[in-house]
Amino acid sequence: MTATHAPAGTVPPGPDTAVDMARMRADPLAFVTGMHRTYGDITSHVSEGERVYMLHRPDLVRHVLKDNTANYTKAGTPDDAMLRQLLGNGLLTSDGADWARQRKQCAPAFRRTAVTTFDGIITEETEALLERWRPALADGTALSLEHHLSSLTLAILTRAVLGVDTGAVGDGFGRAVDTVNQSMVQYVPTPDPDPQGTALRRRQYVQARLFLQLIARTVIASRRSAGGGQPPEQAAASLLDALIGRLDDEELRDQVLTLVMAGHETTAKTLTWTLYLLDRHPAEAERIRAEVDAVLGDRTPTAADLPGLVHCRRAVEEAMRLYPPAWLISRRAKGPDTIGGYDIPAGALVCISQWVLHRHPGYWDRPDAYVPDRFADADLPSHLYLPFGGGERICIGQHLALVEATLVLAVLMRAVRLELEPGFPVEPEALVTLRPKHGMRMTVRPR
Template identity: 35%
Template sequence: MTEMRAVTEAPLPVRVPLVTQPMGLWGSLQASRRNVLSIIPDLATRQPMVSGKTGKRWHMVMDPGANRRILLENLDNYPKSIVTKNLLRPAIGESMFIAEGANWRWQRRTAAPVFSHRNVMNLAPVMSAAAERSVARVTQAGPRAVDFLAEMVTTTFDVISDVTFSGGEGFDRDGVHKAIDAYIAEAGKISLFDILGMPDWVPRPGRTFFAGGVKEMKRVADEAIEARKARGHEGVPDLLDLLLAGEDPESKRQMNVGELRDNLLTFIVAGHETTALTLAWSLYLLAFDPVVQERARDEVRGVVQGRVATGEDVAKLPFIRRIVDEALRLYPPAGMVSRTAQGPDELCGREIRRGDTVILPFYALHRNKLLWEEPDAFRPDRWGGQRPDRYAYLPFGDGPRICIGASFAIQEAVIILATLLANLRFTPVKGKAPEPVMILTLRPQGGVWLEATPV
């Protein structure tokens, strides 16, 4: 795509004010604890790469070719950074999200068949049922403003808990949900200890307070796994069944209880939080642009015709998919990730040294003026023609470590969004515009408050 130089006159959806002046180490730390994205320089939306030194050398990369090298061609040179691992390891252990090398490969090979198209389609009825319950909750509440961030978190947690522990054998959903939310709220607040790369055993303020909740969450998950192993499960296999039956095709190794638990908790944390955010931002954008909303509703009505959307409907709803893609472009749930270079390299003609932090700010990549026309505008039709370079759009990452549940998340988002549009009309609540803030994920701070009326 080429840069469009004309200024868009239409109002733009909410965005993060990016940095125009150097901040220094202390300023960057303070800003990152409020909103990680606020440390991105505005220059990152106008150049392919920005470098600097804030305690240690860092590089922000917005170039598709360099992204391809980091995520695919020279993958082993760019493992997840120490900061990322320190933030997430207390909750999800050495699951495939954190593991590196051989430990990652065997887990990925074991879990990959779980998310085959057939298995994801078999789980679609769970998504449809959760969408129907969401419509019922909103409708029964009557004509009032609803925080659709909270509603979508509830809906997607319904889905992930049903497809993970569908039997519910002793699985305390509310307890696990609260523990996850509490940990995410504190875990993503970057500590100075993380910046300095200090080991996990050095206590982090805030995170230590919620350690008991995380420990209890793991205990509950362990008990549910043991119960399933002892009793088995009837009906459509859920994620736990599929993982219990899975084995690495090369080594024939199977996951033990701890490995199953860490990976299931990874799916639960990532599987409901990121999809809930995608849906909340999509609804905000649809309320922001009523013309797009009506067009989307017309498409849904032509397919769903009074029913709840199903897995079979997803392929027949291309405009709904475009809305989801555009929401993921403007507000990628993982707005920024970082890697630590293990050896020398070159990106965009610049020297990369061992130990350098290499940052992929997806938020800036998706709004880079060299790659996108009117990058801050909500334009779902940009997805109707030629798609951008694969490494210019990375809501799920890419390469061998691309999000294993991407197809699951897209199917879920389209089913839920279509069902909501078939039944409800959304209008903004004045004075309640959300603020995009990234702690661990890019959330609409203050919620997504919308009036929802039956159609």
């Protein structure tokens, strides 16, 4: 991959001793940041008896995710171990021929042309959220913003993509997602320092998983009762209609749960971080309000307004840079490879952190600052900015996520101000997704 090659048997730089798993698990963001700052753009460390390789430069990342992607698999990775127990063999966890088939089945629902037709559902559900906020707007009660946004994005996803209205189930779904996110940690120290606490978390996880699976089955049953699975001329088309009849019940449940989890959780967290950052940067918030007033006036936005909502979109893109919904990608090498001059053996675990890439000082000016205008004329190196992953497995819902987040932001910023509750602690926590550790309590104020 490069003109130089390290001597045979040489491994990328890293700690001389095995990594303390408890410390890594306690603050994985500090760990990946420290590895890059201390050892450079390609590093390695020993974890639970195996050597792990980490890539912190876009050309190295591109090699794994795109140029030599056939040599790398999700099977047997920490990502796979965490997600498969919840999602089964859906689009996010499947590999090889299974993944290719599932991707082909789902792709039509997420094309740009299809996504723009969801604009009415997006704005209708957002206006309904504002209506539910009326009591809090009147009495100044702080809201758990992340749960409200999770309910919103769940409602949008299920209506737009699956053709089912989930109604009031959103709040319970959000709490269940919180529980499984807390439970599906990537690094488990051995021996377990808190076996009793682990047993309690496991029970909570099992209960939350059963609830999420129940929701998936309810969504499927609801669509079937409405005529889903019939030929297009006999029933309103949705992705779920296309899958019913092609998949058995277990496959259908796995796919629906995957689409619902991946399709609403990441967008909800993106909006949560965006609204937090805009509250912390009032000048940027005012630019968005001025743009919304100029483009929309008093009317509701549509997909046709997206080209004019440039500050809204940049605000979202910059939030995803600083707080990428997925903060780590892992792959297994099927066969030997050479990356950055180092030999990578077959079976090796190779990891990529969007958290590190998105704050790499060699590629970003003021990497820790919130500067939405950096996306005005961004000409970024391939595989530097990866909020949706990269290569052939790039997130199938990326177009929907950007359209949805931009329109939701425009509707909210036109109507209200969201202010962080005074003294409320905000700290990113790297679980399955990058979430605010303590939630995000914000007060709704009149515009």
